[in-house]
Amino acid sequence: MTDSLLPGGLGRRGFLAALGVGTVATVAACTSNEAPSSGSGANVAAAGGDNATPGAPVTIGFSAPAADHGWIAAIANNAKAQAEQYPDVTFAPVNPTNDVAQQIAAVETLINQKVDALVILPNDGSQLTSLGRRAMDADIPVINLDRIFDSPLAYRTWIGGDNYGMGVSAGTYIGERLRAANVTNPVIGEVAGIDNLPLTQERSKGFSDALASYGYAVGPRQAADFTAQGGQRVTANLLQAAPKLDALWNHDDDQGIGVLAAINQAGRNEFFMVGGAGSANAMRDIQADNTVLKATVTYSPTMASSAIALARLVAQNRGMSDLVEKEVPTSITLASATITKENVADYLPLGFES
Incomplete structure (x- = not known):
């Protein structure tokens, strides 16, 4: 989306900053084609990193509300399609439901099966926070999709819209x-x-x-x-x-x-x-x-595709190759175009x- 000017010449990004909206993470790109000089103290991401390279086999559990809405249906479809892109991922979805108790019971089965990671779009973030905590306490990283849990202790990474x-x-x-x-x-x-x-x-x-x-x-x-x-x-x-x-x-x-x-x-x-x-x-x-x-x-419901990609990297103890940091960020907010x-x-x- 173009950064159209608001009154007074203030761009949208400046407008957001002026209102106190914090960015989760800012990644500075190097605009020069020259490598940093030795001893510069600069930290740079490895060029040409490829997260698509197969890693350790992992099973990713997935839970979302019932697909009675076009956006929710796209969430489920995108998650499945993304998982199918990776030969090292076994996709383990549970039956979608709009009943909070049924969603909790379904995810508990995935926790008991000791899946390697969980992607959860909760019906209600508050009511499923304790479930996220349970998974995290069992050393199963949770990618919290869209509707956020009440506590950051309930998820490894949150990804959602703005x-x-x-x-x-x-x-x-x-x-x-x-x-x-x-x-x-x-x-x-x-x-x-x-x-x-x-x-x-x-x-x-x-x-x-x-x-x-x-x-x-x-x-x-x-x-x-x-x-x-x-x-x-x-x-x-x-x-x-x-x-x-x-x-x-x-x-x-x-x-x-x-x-x-x-x-x-x-x-x-x-x-x-x-x-x-x-x-x-x-x-x-x-x-x-x-x-x-x-x-x-x-x-965009493409956030579900990204959630699966992130769950795979976290479960395989890998980071995002284009970032300097060795770990996947804890929070990612998509832009609204x-x-x-x-x-x-x-x-x-x-x-x-x-």
Whole structure:
């Protein structure tokens, strides 16, 4: 995503830093083709390192919620496909479930089987924290995927999306577009996900903060439930309450199917919309440019592929060859890119089907 300028010439990275958003790790790249001189004290990563080289055989257990949502389905598919890339990995998934007790029981079987590593996307991070601790205490490294456990003692590495960054990306796109059109006092709607989830709260906070940097504020807001049905229901209510909109952000592209349906049923097209997560169907709509949907901000399920890759390296006591450090980092946050008609072709191959 381009580092588009916010008001005052402040780039998105600077904006995040100014708000106190810490980066997990910064890797400085050497821009010179010359090797560091001897005695310089410089630490550099070995050039040409290859983590794909087979290592010790390992079994990686995997657990995630039921695939009743396009994004979750892509998580499971990506994890399986990544594991199949490695001849030294045995992939051991348990049955997906939306029941916390059933997920705990299923992962306990993997712990008892003494798998070499676990990748867990918990239904509820808080409720499964003790399970992560149990695995770690049994010397089974846990890669905590997306929904984070309450304690860092419950996982070896966390990898997930940037929920606050999603909101910033959506708010920045909307703010730039409205400012370029010289719109004053815009009415900006928001269709959120599940309001009691921290991820929804973080997305809304990032959105509000980014809009505030333009002097704008969030207008009518409704929370849905990350389903197409919920998106359609709450959007119908929002549109009835707001006879005029200038822009709308929907947090989730699966939910967005219903959001767009409600917009079409209401015959509304005086505003533009931004989606969330990066589904393939949303990208195709953006590419066709025949709906109010003009952009989406990513929360990519490719994180599951990376989680399997990290679990393999951790289980094999290997690091990431392009990094100087000998160990895999403890936390990795994916960036949230803004997909528009101009760059959608680059991202479409990574989209998931809603």
